[in-house]
Amino acid sequence: xxxxxxxxxxxxxxxxxxxxxxxxxxxxxxxxxxxxxxxxxxxxxxxxxxxxxxxxxxxxxxxxxxxxxxxxxxxxxxxxxxxxxxxxxxxxxxxxxxxxxxxxxxxxxxxxxxxxxxxxxxxxxxxxxxxxxxxxxxxxxxxxxxxxxxxxxxxxxxxxxxx
Amino acid sequence: xxxxxxxxxxxxxxxxxxxxxxxxxxxxxxxxxxxxxxxxxxxxxxxxxxxxxxxxxxxxxxxxxxxxxxxxxxxxxxxxxxxxxxxxxxxxxxxxxxxxxxxxxxxxxxxxxxxxxxxxxxxxxxxxxxxxxxxxxxxxxxxxxxxxxxxxxxxxxxxxxxxxxxxxxxxxxxxxx
Numbered sequence: 390x391x392x393x394x395x396x397x398x399x400x401x402x403x404x405x406x407x408x409x410x411x412x413x414x415x416x417x418x419x420x421x422x423x424x425x426x427x428x429x430x431x432x433x434x435x436x437x438x439x440x441x442x443x444x445x446x447x448x449x450x451x452x453x454x455x456x457x458x459x460x461x462x463x464x465x466x467x468x469x470x471x472x473x474x475x476x477x478x479x480x481x482x483x484x485x486x487x488x489x490x491x492x493x494x495x496x497x498x499x500x501x502x503x504x505x506x507x508x509x510x511x512x513x514x515x516x517x518x519x520x521x522x523x524x525x526x527x528x529x530x531x532x533x534x535x536x537x538x539x540x541x542x543x544x545x546x547x548x549x550x551x552x
Numbered sequence: 553x554x555x556x557x558x559x560x561x562x563x564x565x566x567x568x569x570x571x572x573x574x575x576x577x578x579x580x581x582x583x584x585x586x587x588x589x590x591x592x593x594x595x596x597x598x599x600x601x602x603x604x605x606x607x608x609x610x611x612x613x614x615x616x617x618x619x620x621x622x623x624x625x626x627x628x629x630x631x632x633x634x635x636x637x638x639x640x641x642x643x644x645x646x647x648x649x650x651x652x653x654x655x656x657x658x659x660x661x662x663x664x665x666x667x668x669x670x671x672x673x674x675x676x677x678x679x680x681x682x683x684x685x686x687x688x689x690x691x692x693x694x695x696x697x698x699x700x701x702x703x704x705x706x707x708x709x710x711x712x713x714x715x716x717x718x719x720x721x722x723x724x725x726x727x728x729x
Contacts (some may be wrong), residue, residue: 391709398573402581405598415591423589431688442586446594483727
């Protein structure tokens with residue numbers, strides 16, 4: 390459940406990123422950062438940090454191949470849906486002890502596939518995006534792998550007990 | 553078997569949990585976006601969404617407190633153990649910090665001169681003209697109450713895991729819909 394909540398937050402944030410950082414936006418046009426002294430003081434930033442915030446957006450835009458944004462959009466929407474489904478699977482385990490474990494297994498397999506595809510997608514971009522995505526995706530991949538095998542062992546124990 | 557919690561409270565608990573973690577992860581990211589100006593509008597959507605989710609969470613927490621008060625009135629007062637009193641303190645602190653985070657964030661935004669339109673539908677009142685000092689003051693409160701909330705939530709999750717590994721019915725209550 391806790392992993393489901395964290396994953397849902399993670400994929401929702403990724404979705405927000407893909408919506409906000411769009412190709413052709415102002416950072417790509419070379420407009421200089423607007424770093425007013427009062428804003429810098431308010432945010433506790435140096436002038437250089439403020440300028441680098443624009444570079445941060447440029448890094449994402451320049452490093453993203455054309456196919457990256459639509460693919461990540463699709464993957465994060467799928468991630469949101471399956472994370473929500475994994476939470477409901479958690480609920481159903483408690484509410485109905487006879488819940489079909491196959492539901493849980495299917496859900497974790499889908500999440501593993503999503504992690505694997507994000508990993509492959511990020512691998513095929515440049516080093517700057519790889520640095521942003523690979524490690525966290527690998528961590529989620531292993532979390533989902535553990536959960537899948539927990540579900541697999543529950544289901545095989547059920548079969549043994551029933552036999 | 554421990555007493556069943558109202559379904560609405562259980563559902564709201566998990567919605568608040570999702571909302572709180574979304575606010576943490578999205579705020580760390582959105583504060584790395586370029587400072588706002590006429591040209592740079594990257595922060596507009598994330599900040600508006602941040603405020604909308606925050607206000608909605610506050611409404612849900614207030615509703616959860618109301619449900620708890622109504623339930624408590626109906627219940628006989630029984631002597632609580634030390635650990636149960638600590639758990640109650642953790643709940644109270646979590647509720648207080650969520651509300652403090654939301655109110656300080658809203659006030660900071662209000663004094664920064666940015667309007668808040670709840671879910672792009674209802675314009676919320678600004679409390680005064682733009683005031684940098686008050687904006688920074690409430691922004692600092694927002695920051696520190698949120699860090700405190702993260703600490704208290706970690707204790708809360710730790711306690712939940714303790715009950716989960718003991719396989720007692722305390723954890724079951726939070727999953728029953």
